[in-house]
Amino acid sequence: xxxxxxxxAHEHRYPKKEHNERLEFLGDAILGCIIGRVLYESFPQLPxxxxxxxxxxxxxxxxxxxxxxxxxxxGRIKLGTGxxxxxxxxxxxxxxxxxxxxxxxxxxxxxxTASETMVRELFHRxxxxxxxxxxxxxxxxxxxxxxxQSLGLPLPEYRVVDEYGPDHQKIFVVxxxxxxxxxxxxxxxxxxxxxxxxxxxxxxxxxxxxxPGAPPILPSAALNG
Numbered sequence: 001x002x003x004x005x006x007x008x009a010h011e012h013r014y015p016k017k018e019h020n021e022r023l024e025f026l027g028d029a030i031l032g033c034i035i036g037r038v039l040y041e042s043f044p045q046l047p048x049x050x051x052x053x054x055x056x057x058x059x060x061x062x063x064x065x066x067x068x069x070x071x072x073x074x075g076r077i078k079l080g081t082g083x084x085x086x087x088x089x090x091x092x093x094x095x096x097x098x099x100x101x102x103x104x105x106x107x108x109x110x111x112x113t114a115s116e117t118m119v120r121e122l123f124h125r126x127x128x129x130x131x132x133x134x135x136x137x138x139x140x141x142x143x144x145x146x147x148x149q150s151l152g153l154p155l156p157e158y159r160v161v162d163e164y165g166p167d168h169q170k171i172f173v174v175x176x177x178x179x180x181x182x183x184x185x186x187x188x189x190x191x192x193x194x195x196x197x198x199x200x201x202x203x204x205x206x207x208x209x210x211x212p213g214a215p216p217i218l219p220s221a222a223l224n225g
Contacts, residue, residue: 002101003073005094007080020101027100030107032059034119042127053139054130058123064096067122073098086168140199144178147206147217153179156202158195161185174198 002020009019035058039051046054057063068074077098079088088094107115141156148155162173174194176184184205186198207216 002105003076003098004078005080005083005088005098007083007088008078011080011082020098023101023104024097025104026107027102027104028059030112030115031064031100031103031119034116035059035123037116038120038123038127043130043132046132053142057139058126061092061096063126064099065092068095068099070122071099071102073102140196140203143217144199144202144206147203148178156183156199158198160191160194176202178202 001018002023004014004019006019006021008014032055035055036051039046039054039058043051043054074089074095077089077094079094083094103115103119106118145155156176156178159175159177160172161175163170165171170189172188172191172194174186174188174191174197175182176186176195176198184198184201186194186196186201188194188197203217210216
């Protein structure tokens with residue numbers, strides 16, 4: 001059930017709820033609890049705000065989709081014909097949901113100890129490699145918002161100025177306007193990703209405009225990718 005997408009269940013007329021949405025809901029809560037505990041133990045010096053930012057990163061859709069790929073779940077997910085044809089097997093949301101559902105299934109079958117053991121193993125290298133000097137985790141929108149607030153300036157505004165491509169491969173173009181000026185553009189497969197990339201470009205521009213020798217808003221290495 002953890003690897004059965006609702007499109008497959010509906011297409012094959014499975015009994016109601018025999019797909020992974022409810023398991024995904026449970027897995028989301030379980031994963032958040034386990035990651036939260038690991039971070040609490042791993043970084044006793046960090047305040048709640050920093051821990052929350054790290055946790056948000058590790059339970060984000062791109063990270064969980066990556067874990068799903070690591071476990072080769074993409075080829076095992078049961079998808080409906082329509083979802084299969086539109087590239088559902090590569091959609092990060094579907095992959096992330098399947099990973100969370102799998103965590104829930106492992107917990108229901110083997111208890112919290114089983115799922116915690118698995119999560120700790122899967123995330124050990126990522127968590128041990130956290131750079132405490134840079135806790136942005138590519139959350140560029142928050143970084144630029146905090147920078148604007150520190151200067152007493154209005155917050156950046158994001159506006160979709162274009163979108164193109166078929167429905168299953170839509171590309172969005174977002175314009176970032178700040179302090180009355182069009183500051184940067186971002187392009188991505190979702191409005192959220194396009195906004196993130198626009199914020200990254202704005203931070204790169206701000207770094208370039210700072211006086212020689214002045215510390216960057218965010219290290220260049222953190223702005224890559």
